[in-house]
Amino acid sequence: xxxxSSEAWIFRxxxxxxxxxxxxxxMAGGFxxxxxxxxxxxxxxxxxxxxxxGLLAAPERxxxxxxxxxxxxxxxxxxxxHGREMGFPLEAIRSLIDLSQHPERPCDDADAIAARRLAExxxxxxxxxxxxxxxxxxxxxxCGGKAADCRIIEVLSDHSHCADEH
Numbered sequence: 616x617x618x619x620s621s622e623a624w625i626f627r628x629x630x631x632x633x634x635x636x637x638x639x640x641x642m643a644g645g646f647x648x649x650x651x652x653x654x655x656x657x658x659x660x661x662x663x664x665x666x667x668x669g670l671l672a673a674p675e676r677x678x679x680x681x682x683x684x685x686x687x688x689x690x691x692x693x694x695x696x697h698g699r700e701m702g703f704p705l706e707a708i709r710s711l712i713d714l715s716q717h718p719e720r721p722c723d724d725a726d727a728i729a730a731r732r733l734a735e736x737x738x739x740x741x742x743x744x745x746x747x748x749x750x751x752x753x754x755x756x757x758c759g760g761k762a763a764d765c766r767i768i769e770v771l772s773d774h775s776h777c778a779d780e781h
Contacts, residue, residue, distance in 0.1 A: 645674065645683035655692045662692065670695055670709060703732055746781040 652659050665671040671691055674682045684692075691712070698708040707728045714725055749770075757766040770776040 645685045646689060648682045648684070651684045651689060651692065654689060655696055657692055657696050665692070665695060668705070670705065670712065701732070702736065703728070707732070742781065745779050749777055749779060749781050752778055 646654065648659055648662060651657075652662060657665075662671065666673050671688060674684045674688060677683055694712070694715075695708055698711065699705075703711070710728060711725060714720060714722065753767050753770050756770075762768060
């Protein structure tokens with residue numbers, strides 16, 4: 616069924632009001648936690664956790680007790696989320712945030728943090744390559760048949776059949 620022109624107007628008007636309300640909330644007192652979550656892709660419990668551990672400053676509260684986040688908090692949360700996506704531990708992110716608040720300091724600490732993370736990634740990749748090789752070896756050595764003679768089950772049952780640590 617097609618909406619009548621009055622129904623369409625009501626629909627457009629309700630969306631306009633909702634948009635204006637969100638815009639007013641943002642301008643007047645900041646983002647509510649749900650809006651901050653949607654804008655950054657960080658779940659609400661995680662936002663609260665970051666507040667609890669001091670990575671994200673506790674926001675001001677409205678008269679009704681709702682958290683109100685400003686653009687600076689949004690940017691900080693996006694920084695934290697990006698750092699987590701890259702696999703940095705929370706303490707490294709905390710150090711990077713601290714460094715970012717002191718622009719006069721040299722960035723040697725940031726270089727060291729990133730270098731440590733890169734070394735971890737390279738170690739993980741090397742382990743995955745060993746695992747890949749072992750899986751290929753298991754599959755190549757498998758010749759079908761019955762489960763009693765299955766090379767894959769044999770290797771998984773006894774780690775000594777593996778060619779390497781993985």
